[in-house]
Amino acid sequence: MSFTIAIVGRPNVGKSTLFNRLVGRKLALVHDEPGVTRDRRRHEARLVDLRFDVIDTAGLEEGDASTLPGRMRAQTEIAVGEADLALFLVDAKNGLTAADRTFADILRRSGKPVVLVANKAEARGAEAGLYDAYALGLGEAVPVSAEHGQGLGDLRDAIVEAIGEERALAHEREGGADEAETDIAVEDVPEGEEPAYDDTKPLRIAIVGRPNAGKSTLINRLVGQERLLTGPEAGITRDSISVDWQWRGRKVRxxxxxxMRRKARVQEKLEKLSVGDALRAIRFAEVVVVVFDSMIPFEKQDLQIVDLIAREGRAPVIAFNKWDLVEDRQERLADLHERTARLLPQIRGVRAVPVSGETGYGLDRLMEEIVATHKVWNRRVATARLNKWLDAVAQHHPPPAVSGRRIKLKYITQAKTRPPGFVLSCSRPDALPASYLRYLTNALREDFDLPGVPVRLMLRSPDNPFAGKAKRRR
Incomplete structure (x- = not known):
């Protein structure tokens, strides 16, 4: 049976650095500015021979429950309640503060086992801060350097002592060897058959949009709990936080x-890191929900975000959020659908759903459209059907003649899915006009029911077996 560890402490003591060290990847944003982490982040971790879940938390902030610091503190208290053990980080370099003593009292009242960790112990003069940690009454502090990976063996021993050897080493006793897992199965598809969609595989969904569009509120309403920090302030979310959930029995992350603001407005380094983290989430996801504010939709940044998703090859779905604030809904919805088709021609047929993260309106339909888009994104068309289609479209609208020579369309096949990508073999591919290429792409999208996802059509010239060979003399 595994266990869970929460990393807690005041701002800027190195909680996220230690989290990244235990996880083995740079998942949490790290910056010199205090208070970078706001939401709690959970991930699988390992320390020598221990396997456990670790939760990164926001630093202890004093403030009323309705304020942003108060809501951050509530998220930290939830993390401590979920954990089996708390790693209480203090700064050995700068010594104890009043916030450290306050946090020590909170942890004592929680009744959870606590391991006191003195981070930044590699710094000059850190010995004094290490001895000061005894004043907290939580026992001897474990000196570590999360930045350089020092003292992790001692930390492992302290965790085993605090939680018990039987619980800490249960993974080894169960024979839990690490196995490489993937949610993408590679199968050979027989010629002429189109594989069925597998609705048992986990689904990865990224929620993106402009600041204060209601992304975190939307996720909280979907999962049915206050999992993410929300509020009227713009730009609360900084890290890209993953939340595991199930919808109608299917695993969803x-x-x-x-x-994401316009690039010209992003000046601070921390915001650049946050946007970079959001871009990585888009690349990792399968379906990307772009949250529009129904009161001010189709800002230039909204359109650029959708275009970015299309260029990355992800499957976009638009959610018109804050629908509870709209008065004339029928007229507004018709206008939004018309503008969607007109302003986003590169993703013809993209699904757009009115929702309200505040009330929960339209969320079931949003998930249904997400699954439908994911099916299209994974669709594969048999080669025989494609070549029959190619003959028909070439007869209906033949390719143009360039320099007196007509371009011949020879063969088409689907090279990949996620998104659907096709390879067209033709004579002189460099001479085929872009307008005719768009005609073929739109015809593919319409005839094979591929709405709302990027469709890639690549050209290549046929192989000439006699190319480069000298002509035989008689």
Whole structure:
């Protein structure tokens, strides 16, 4: 049976650095500015021979429950309640503060086992801070350097002592060897058959949009709990936080991302890191929900985000959020659908759903459209059907003649899915006009029911077996 560890402490003591060290990847944003982490982040971790879940938390902030610091503190208290053990980080370099003593009292009242960790122990003069940690009454502090990976063996021993050897080493006793897992099965598809969609595989969904569009509120309403920090302030979310959930028995991983402003407005390094984290979430996801504010939709940044998703090859779905604030809904919805078709021609047929993260309106339909888009994104068309289609479209609208020579369309096949990608073999591919290429792409999308996802059509010239060979003399 595994266990869970929460990393807690005041701001800027190195909690996220230690989290990244235990996880083995740079998942959490790290910056010199205090208070970078706001939401709690959970991930599988390992320390020498221990296997466990670790939760990164926001630093202890004093403030009323309705304020942003108060809501951050509530998220930290939830993390401590979920954990079996708390790693209480203090800064050995700068010594104890009043916030450290306050946090020590909170942890004592929680009744959870606590391991006191003195981070930044590699710094000059850190010995004094290490001895000061005894004043907290939580026992001897374990000196570590999360930045350089020092002292992790001692930390492992302290965790085993605090939680018990039987619980800590249960993974080894069960024979739990690490196995490489993937949610993408590679199968040979017989010629002429189209594989059925597998609705048992996990689904990865990223929620993106401009700041204050209601992304975190939408995820909280979907999962049915206050999992993510929300509020009227713009730009609350900084890290891309993953939330595991189930919808109608299917495993879903949701990624909440930071609001993405126009590039010219992003000046601070921390915001650049947040946007970079959001872009990584888009690349990792399968379906990307772009949250529009129904009161001010189709800002230039909204359109650029959808275009970015299309260029990355992800499957976009638009959610018109804050629908509870709209008065004339029928007229507004018709206008939004018309503008969607007109302003986003590169993703013809993209699904757009009115929702309200505040009330829960339209969320079931949003998930249904997400699954429908994911099916299209994974669709494979048999080669025989494609070549019959190619003959028909070439007869209906033949390719143009360039320099007196007509371009011949020879063969087409689907090279990949996720998104659907096709390879067209033709004579002189460099001479085929872009307008005719768009005609073929739109015909593919319409005839094979591929709405709302990027469709890639690549050209290549046929192989000439006699190319480069000298002509035989008689």
């Amino acid at each position: 949701l990624f909440d991302t930071a609001g």
